[in-house]
Amino acid sequence: MQRKVRDNKAWFLVLPVFILVAFSAIVPIMTVVNYSVQDIFDQNTAYFVGAEWYREMLRNPALLDSLGRQFFFSFSVLAIEVPLGIAIALVMPTKGRMAAVSLILVAIPLLIPWNVVGTIWQIFSRADIGLFGYAVNALGIDYNYTSDPTAAWLTVLLMDVWHWTPLIALLCYSGLRAIPEAFYQAARIDRASKWAIFRHIQLPRLKSVLVIGVLLRFMDSFMIYTEPFVLTGGGPGNSTTFLSQALTQMAIGQFDIGPAAAFSLIYYLIVLLVCYAFFTAINQLDKAK
């Protein structure tokens, strides 16, 4: 018969984490909720406006455009980085000195701070002095990311792909290395093609790391701020103004604390829903195993 546990003192060990989370997350979120229902003029002057800021934010065309851009950017990033990351992981050497060298080379972009990445690409893509910008123009393509929205978009996308595809590649590389040799031996006995090995052995075994990779990349790209801010400043016009930048302009630039708080919470709810969907997917995968 199972004995009932009467000593629950171990719960006290969770207390420091609870206090830390309360100070770093719960109290700030409560404050943002409080701000989102008030029109705040200064520290002592605030008027209750109910759900007015939420209504205004949800019907604000500029912010809805930013939201659309943000989703488009995140899905574009995933559509490029995931297949590319898998492809890089598949061709990376697995043994010998070259394995270590390629790992270091692939990991380099991940070590560069976000603002430095933005600065590198800002100079690299300039049509007058940047190697990339100059080369593209030399090919006869009119490329100027400071005046052409399409060029600005492509540059931001390219920069993100350059910066973050290595993360997917390294995750997939570790996933591929975890596949036992016996699987490949069985495939060789069956004379399976490279495609069949990828389709029936490698890809299914990469599922768990890919879910984590997609989650990380979606979350990170959905909250992108520094790189496009440094590269394009959100322009030309508002063509590369993503949610974080729109929010920062509203909260700090215009000091519209109430509307910014309401929009932050809408933003938070989107991130929360996507996180929950991925968390559920990971749990389902674990259960399936």
Place this chain on the structure above:
Amino acid sequence: MNWMAWTGVTATFFSVIGCILIFMTILEIKSPTLEKKGFLPIATTRGDKLFISLISAAYIHLGFLALVDTVLWVALCISILWSAVVFRWG
């Protein structure tokens, strides 16, 4: 607590959420939940159902604010009804 800019409405909102969490914790200690599969695409515990109900309520309210000009009581009633359905058959 003045710096947190509390209002009566938000204080009531968080008190209700806090009370729900305390009630769910007590319920969990008294009668531990079992994972069940209902009409939702995943097997859920009582806690999952609470989370799904709360996040659904938030989206129902946002949907009303974005599309309709009526008062939010309607959204609140729909949310409560939806939560009841999730807890009973989810």
